[in-house]
Amino acid sequence: MSVGSLSISGAEQVLRPDRHGRPYLRGDVAFRQTVQPGGLSVRDGVIAGVVHDPTCDVLVDASGCAVIPGFVDCHTHLPFVGWRAVEYEQKIAGVPYEQISRSGGGIASSAQALSEATDEQVLAQSVALAGEMAASGTTTFECKSGYGLSREGELRALELARALDSRVAQTTTSTALLAHAVPPLYSATDWMDEVETMMPEVVRHGSVSALDIFVESIAFSNADLTRMGALAASAGLALRCHVEQFGGLRSVPVALAAGARSVDHLSTLHSDDIPALADAECAAVLLPAAEFLGAEHRAPGRELVDAGAIVVLATDANPGTAPVFSVPLVIGLAIRLYRLTALEAVAAATLNAAWTLGLHGDRGSIEVGKRADLVVIDGSIEQIAYRFGHNPVLAAFVAGEPVFIRDDARARFQGL
Ligand code: NIG
Ligand code: FE
Numbered sequence: 001m002s003v004g005s006l007s008i009s010g011a012e013q014v015l016r017p018d019r020h021g022r023p024y025l026r027g028d029v030a031f032r033q034t035v036q037p038g039g040l041s042v043r044d045g046v047i048a049g050v051v052h053d054p055t056c057d058v059l060v061d062a063s064g065c066a067v068i069p070g071f072v073d074c075h076t077h078l079p080f081v082g083w084r085a086v087e088y089e090q091k092i093a094g095v096p097y098e099q100i101s102r103s104g105g106g107i108a109s110s111a112q113a114l115s116e117a118t119d120e121q122v123l124a125q126s127v128a129l130a131g132e133m134a135a136s137g138t139t140t141f142e143c144k145s146g147y148g149l150s151r152e153g154e155l156r157a158l159e160l161a162r163a164l165d166s167r168v169a170q171t172t173t174s175t176a177l178l179a180h181a182v183p184p185l186y187s188a189t190d191w192m193d194e195v196e197t198m199m200p201e202v203v204r205h206g207s208v209s210a211l212d213i214f215v216e217s218i219a220f221s222n223a224d225l226t227r228m229g230a231l232a233a234s235a236g237l238a239l240r241c242h243v244e245q246f247g248g249l250r251s252v253p254v255a256l257a258a259g260a261r262s263v264d265h266l267s268t269l270h271s272d273d274i275p276a277l278a279d280a281e282c283a284a285v286l287l288p289a290a291e292f293l294g295a296e297h298r299a300p301g302r303e304l305v306d307a308g309a310i311v312v313l314a315t316d317a318n319p320g321t322a323p324v325f326s327v328p329l330v331i332g333l334a335i336r337l338y339r340l341t342a343l344e345a346v347a348a349a350t351l352n353a354a355w356t357l358g359l360h361g362d363r364g365s366i367e368v369g370k371r372a373d374l375v376v377i378d379g380s381i382e383q384i385a386y387r388f389g390h391n392p393v394l395a396a397f398v399a400g401e402p403v404f405i406r407d408d409a410r411a412r413f414q415g416l
Pocket of ligand 2: 075076077242316318
């Protein structure tokens with residue numbers, strides 16, 4: 001569907017940064033965003049003005065609604081196939097993730113499912129999930145490999161990510177999570193040697209923008225993190241890392257020294273590591289759905305915001321620790337569990353998440369000249385968390401094109 005120009009009018013709230021061109025909204029300035037009634041117009045897929053323009057082809061009545069930037073889900077494990085509901089039952093019964101993982105569950109079981117599935121099966125499930133994400137307001141998301149667990153498997157996962165990108169309404173990015181679990185018959189060091197030899201193939205298509213590693217007692221070490229950082233730097237890719245999820249390995253200083261673009265999870269972050277992280281050009285990506293569903297420790301979200309960190313929220317969408325695809329639900333969890341404000345949480349899931357992916361120049365906030373990735377919600381910004389579990393999304397737009405319109409919102413559209 002191509003709508004030409006579009007104008008949204010009569011919103012109770014339009015959320016914008018306090019000034020043009022901010023790359024991110026650190027915790028100490030997120031509260032300065034402006035929330036005003038009004039509208040905006042879109043031409044050629046780009047935000048053309050922050051006032052209603054009645055000459056546009058399509059007119060959207062946003063009375064009673066808020067207009068916010070499309071959500072950027074910067075930490076997901078798509079594409080994957082299958083589910084692991086049995087593990088969730090084990091967790092509820094008190095079996096720790098590490099134990100599930102050591103007994104063949106966890107990442108290894110999703111790797112097995114991936115190796116047994118056809119490309120079409122993987123893509124069918126992942127495309128359907130991307131549709132759910134669009135209906136929850138996600139207009140950009142990150143893909144990760146990591147369930148390949150072999151040279152061929154990882155390269156296939158990256159290829160599946162490219163195929164997924166061409167089949168979904170959103171824009172995606174691709175992260176090579178080349179060190180997720182130590183593959184059978186390898187030591188961590190031997191596998192890192194293998195990763196090093198894979199790099200020319202990893203970067204060949206130009207689709208991969210970051211490398212990632214899971215640093216944990218059941219996975220890789222801080223020394224492997226340093227090595228992954230060097231590989232990322234020499235390939236010109238960003239370094240992302242899963243750190244401080246369970247073990248408290250004090251990986252954040254190591255990640256910062258390795259030039260990480262983001263440190264993700266942080267559930268066991270040591271309080272002494274907060275100031276350096278808050279001062280760094282490194283995003284603190286918090287994943288409250290994994291923490292909640294796994295009864296994990298809780299990241300110091302409020303403290304990170306107060307210290308001025310680039311705080312980010314994401315789903316961690318994966319078949320194990322977080323089978324969750326809704327950013328509004330994650331915002332609801334984060335506001336309650338970390339005691340964030342609505343403006344802090346929305347900034348964390350939009351502009352700050354876009355910065356994590358290197359996409360802040362053209363999306364993540366409502367600014368003239370940026371891509372018109374927008375969400376219209378059926379109440380105020382504060383209601384996203386307050387009406388916990390309700391999907392507030394009435395309509396979502398990617399580059400000005402509607403990718404989701406809720407049935408009861410169709411009457412608000414004129415000219416479609
Ligand atoms: O981000 N922590 C490691 N990776 C994922 C979980 C992967 C899985 O359990 O399949 C995470 O939580
Ligand atoms: Fe993850």
